[in-house]
Amino acid sequence: MSTSQRVAVITGASQGIGAALVQAFRSRNYKVVATSRSIKPAADSDIATVQGDVADPKTANLVFKEALDRFDRIDTLVNNAGMFLAKPFTAYSNDDYAAYIATNVTGFFHMTQRAIEIMNKQGSGHVVTVTTSLVDQPMTSVPAVLASLTKGALNAATKSLAIEYAKNGVRVNAVSPGIIKTPMHPLEAHQFLASLHPMGRMGEVSDVVEAVMYLDSAGFVTGEILHVDGGQVAGHHTI
Template identity: 65%
Template sequence: MSNSKKVIVVTGASQGIGAETVKAFRKLGHQVVATSRTIQPSDDPDIATVAGDIADPATARRVIDEAIARFGRVDTLVNNAGIFLAKPFTQYTAEDYATVTGVNLAGFHFITQLAVAQMEKQSSGHVVSITTTLVDHAIDGVPSVLASLTKGGIAAATRSLAIEYAKRGIRANAVAPGIIKSPMHAPETHAALGALHPVGHMGEMSDIVNAIVYLDSAPFVTGEILHVDGGQIAGH
């Protein structure tokens, strides 16, 4: 279905990369189910919105049920929702741990289970998740243990999903960004954050969205962790 209308589910869709991903898939003519805690209803009849905490299994169920009720299928799941807390490892609280693992791991696990179950009925589908290049290339001065613990798990799960479902028409890939200009980062931090990349600047949200769209249109690519990180994965 690479060239026909698809039904795309996007988590963390109210702002930043998630919102831009929704726009990109709509420009391609696809129908979208967008979810986040604060998502607002859309006037576009080809966008369904579901507000809720993605860490809650009930939200995952409502999102997939809405996709089936409104559009009849689920072709692609974009696991974009995520939390990054940069703290020294010993300063993470129990609340930090619960929040990050809830969104990053539970938020991946429950909706991916439901989406893949639907994709099995269709004998086709694609799961693309957002990780972080810090999983593979830690940076001095950017404490990231909880990000690596959770997003690293998603990278490993992506490869496992790719192999488990390869013969059933379902692909799984991930995008591992560097530091991206998004609402997460104040403009006054951009110069310092850009200097952490070999290319000397931060990435744009469009860089990540283009990678997602590429992976979704590449039927021979599965199990790939695509680094879009200004060269960080190569060294520094």
């Protein structure tokens, strides 16, 4: 195996979990290619930034061209970009549906296909995707069928890809979070959202980051859907 410095590509990297992942990979001495629609240039010469919409195949081409031109390899792809909109199923619009498919599924397809092409040639690599525990444990208090429809597809694709590429040295995993404390959730909702987890608290960004970093270093783990959800997926609890 090459002793070159490792390289991670992170989508949805401008804020929240994505921005924290950029710092976590840098703390492990990875070079990073960070992409999102609103990403700004980085002062750190070991962080390359690419502005673009993950749903556009041109973005994946730009991201991986930058990774190879600048850093000469790609070891890890974190599919972190995603959207979440809780509303009753019959209230979703055609635009809501199209946006979910574009960001959560089409973005995953283009980024992952391009990454695995490169990893196959290297004979090593890791893809990890952020999904949601609502796929396995829906809640009446958080109606989110489009999240389950799209992120459930990603869980299934994770297992399928893990088996398809296991002998090629490419691992594929997912992190399935509960409700994480990010700016997307208003402060006044935190108490209610915390109560939805058996552990009685919302997840922290660091909880998800630590799970991603564990999977990245766990060389014998592939096809895993790692739940980071305060016990949600284990079963029902009394609120």
